[in-house]
Amino acid sequence: MKNTYRACAEINLDALKHNIQEIQAVLGDTKLMCVIKTNAYGHGSIVLARELAAMGAYGFAVATVDEGIELRNNGIIQPILVLGFVAKEQYADMITHHIMPAIFTYSMAKDFDAVANAMHTVADVHIKLDTGMSRIGFKSDAESIEATVQGIVMINSLLKNIRIDGIFTHFACADCEDDHMTFKQLKRFDNVIDRLEKNGVHIPIKHCANSAAIIKYPGMRMNMARAGIIIYGLYPSDEVDREVIKLEPVMRLKSHVIYVKTVEPGTTVGYGATYVCQRPTKIATVSIGYGDGYPRALSNKGRVLIGSQSWPIIGRICMDQLMVDVTDADYEIKQGDEVVLVGSQGSESIPVEEVAAINNSFNYEFVCDINRRVPRVYYRNGEVVDIVNYLR
Structure with a gap:
């Protein structure tokens, strides 16, 4: 090919494998749920899901039902969890395709x-608890915990056609230097689980660690962790x-x-x-x-x-082109020469973080913004093994 x-966008599958091995090394026996929403953060969800499944991923987290169905339609058989809102009209599709919702109200x-x-x-x-994000989830503060526990107990005992496979929360500040908020959230999460256990509700899978928590908080990995950006x-x-965890950009x-x-x-360049x-x-x-998806804000700066x-x-x-000053080149730059906007070329590199700043x-935002007009070209051992062109 x-x-x-x-x-x-070149996707280095060897780097992907390296990252997963690094993550698995710190997780040990903890299950790995790979977050591949937004087209695997712009990297291509179908190819990556297949690769990650082969590398031992327990399951996948997505943001929408359609993202989950796309995985099922392309042969992914691992557990799939939708992290966000789902409309009632989509419940049947979820059940048909064995896709789990995040339940956050009775x-x-x-x-x-x-x-x-x-x-x-x-x-x-899976049951979603709000322990501090104030987004979606059963409330877990002191004033609400009793009602939340009773609601989950009722789900477990009265609703015979659903099974609670997991319970989870999401940390708001795990990637921050100050760990006060994260430990506060963990305490709320643990309190709910303890009360559920005392009420005879034993939920198999418990997960709260995101990418940052996987790195920073070994004690919070529980029996499943959700890796996103670090993948x-x-x-x-x-x-x-x-x-x-020593990562390699993919x-x-x-x-x-x-x-x-x-x-x-005196010649002017570009619009305006x-x-x-x-x-x-x-x-x-x-x-x-x-x-x-390459930001216009880099005009005259990037x-x-x-x-x-x-x-x-x-x-x-x-919209479709940009111009660069190559006046000082000591060699001939010509049509067809490779141009790298993010990543390495020889001994030089432009990190995503530089462009994003x-x-x-x-x-996160930069890689997610690379849109479907840009084909994804997948490499292994320096050879092209797959190309996904979304326009045909």
């Missing part, structure tokens, strides 16, 4: 049970110890030079004429833009790699 695309559980009953089956669910070789923040975003020209001093050449300037036009050297972006980034965002 040959890569001839105007721009592409009425939701009752409705889901009714659909399962009508379909003559018993469906697995893809990116750290959740600068506050986690990078020596605990994605490299690249394009190529499509045109090179030299212009005179925001850049004015102060000298005879050699400009290389690159075939990628904000229409592909840089790219060509020939293992760094070159500045000049002018406003267009200029865009006033963060690494």
Whole structure:
């Protein structure tokens, strides 16, 4: 398979395997649920799910029912959990495809049970607790815990067509230096579980550790942990110890030079004429833009790699193209030359975090923003093993 695309995201499956091995080494016997929502954080959910399943992933977490059904339709048989809201109209589809919802109210559980009953089956669910995110979940503060426990007890005892397979929460500040909030959330989570146990409700799977908690808090890994951003070789923040798990970035975003020209001093570049050449300037036009998910905020601020050297972006980034100043190149830069926007080229590298910082965002957002116009090209041992072109 040959890569001839105007721009592409290269996905290094060897780096993916390395990251999973690093994660599994610290988890030990703890089950690994891989979070592959938003197209596996932009890396391509179908190919990655297959790879991760082969590497021993216990299950997968997604954000929507459709993301889960897409996995099922492509042969994924591991447990799938939808982390977010699900409309009643989707319950039957979830049950048909053996996809578990996150139950966060008694009425939701009752409705889901009714659909399962009508379909003559018993469906697995996970209970979601809100311990401090204030997003979705049964409340767990001192004023609410008794009602929450009784609600879950009723789900367990009265609703015969659903089975509580797991219970979980999500940490708000696990990637922060201050650990006060995380321990507060853990205490609330443990309190609910303790009370459920005393009421005879024994839930098999308990999970609260996200990527940051997997790194920072060994005691919070329980019997399942949810790894997201670290799967893809990116750290959740600068506050986690990078020596605990040594990651390798999985994605490299690249394009190529499509045109090179030299212009005179005073020539303007791009929309709005925001850049004015102060000298005879050699400009290389690159075939990628904000229409592909590369941030327009990097106009006149970002840089790219060509020939293992760094070159500045000049002018406003267009929807489909951008321009760079290659005047000082001591070799001929020509049409077809590889351009790296994120990742390594030779001894040089542009980390995702650098690009995201200029865009006033963060690494999660950048990789998720690389859209379906950009094919994903999968490599193993330096060879292309798969290409996903979403447009055909």
